[in-house]
Amino acid sequence: MNTLIRFRIRKAAMADKAAILKINNAVLDCPFEEDWLDRILAESPDKVLVAVREETVLGFLTFICREEGVYITYMGVDSEIQRCGIGKALLKKVIDALPDHGKNQIRLHVKASNLAAISFYEAAGFRPAAQINNYYGKGKPAFLMRFDTHSLQSLLNGS
Numbered sequence: 001m002n003t004l005i006r007f008r009i010r011k012a013a014m015a016d017k018a019a020i021l022k023i024n025n026a027v028l029d030c031p032f033e034e035d036w037l038d039r040i041l042a043e044s045p046d047k048v049l050v051a052v053r054e055e056t057v058l059g060f061l062t063f064i065c066r067e068e069g070v071y072i073t074y075m076g077v078d079s080e081i082q083r084c085g086i087g088k089a090l091l092k093k094v095i096d097a098l099p100d101h102g103k104n105q106i107r108l109h110v111k112a113s114n115l116a117a118i119s120f121y122e123a124a125g126f127r128p129a130a131q132i133n134n135y136y137g138k139g140k141p142a143f144l145m146r147f148d149t150h151s152l153q154s155l156l157n158g159s
């Protein structure tokens, strides 16, 4: 389903903290700690993106830059308005900014049981690169998923 929702993506500010935490606690089964968000908002607010309708936060994405590429740490969309293109718009912002970071790859870990998120990432062009047993605790494996602009280009060029 795809309902038309007006929103824009912008960098987060400290004032968005409560709304981000609320979505984080509601939709992520491994939510992050408030202290972590405090630190990242203070030290690298450009690595926290929010989707907002007027000033209401509808979703967020956090990432870091590593040697091998950009790594998405967390993302979540308000459960009331999932499947309306907000997650896709947040991801697109990160993909579009890859050249600014001098990277051509995005990686992330996702619970192997989170089939909805895996479908979402696959729809965006991510592919599973490895399965890591016990990543989220005993008996809770993760997939390492990877998006690569080179592979995407080859796919688009049919090579």
Ligand SMILES: CC(C)(COP(=O)(O)OP(=O)(O)OC[C@H]1O[C@@H](n2cnc3c(N)ncnc32)[C@H](O)[C@@H]1OP(=O)(O)O)[C@@H](O)C(=O)NCCC(=O)NCCS
Binding pocket: 001, 002, 027, 028, 075, 076, 077, 078, 081, 082, 083, 084, 085, 086, 087, 088, 089, 109, 110, 111, 114, 115, 116, 117, 119, 120, 121, 123, 124
């Ligand atoms: C995963 C998540 C971020 C996706 O955000 P979203 O705004 O709901 O996703 P979008 O509307 O942008 O979806 C884009 C496409 O991804 C795919 N997709 C998204 N959710 C899906 C689902 N539940 N099942 C199957 N495919 C899905 C579809 O192809 C969709 O396009 P379509 O709606 O036109 O068919 C969101 O559902 C969420 O917050 N989930 C809970 C938290 C979570 O799992 N975070 C990721 C942890 S790694």
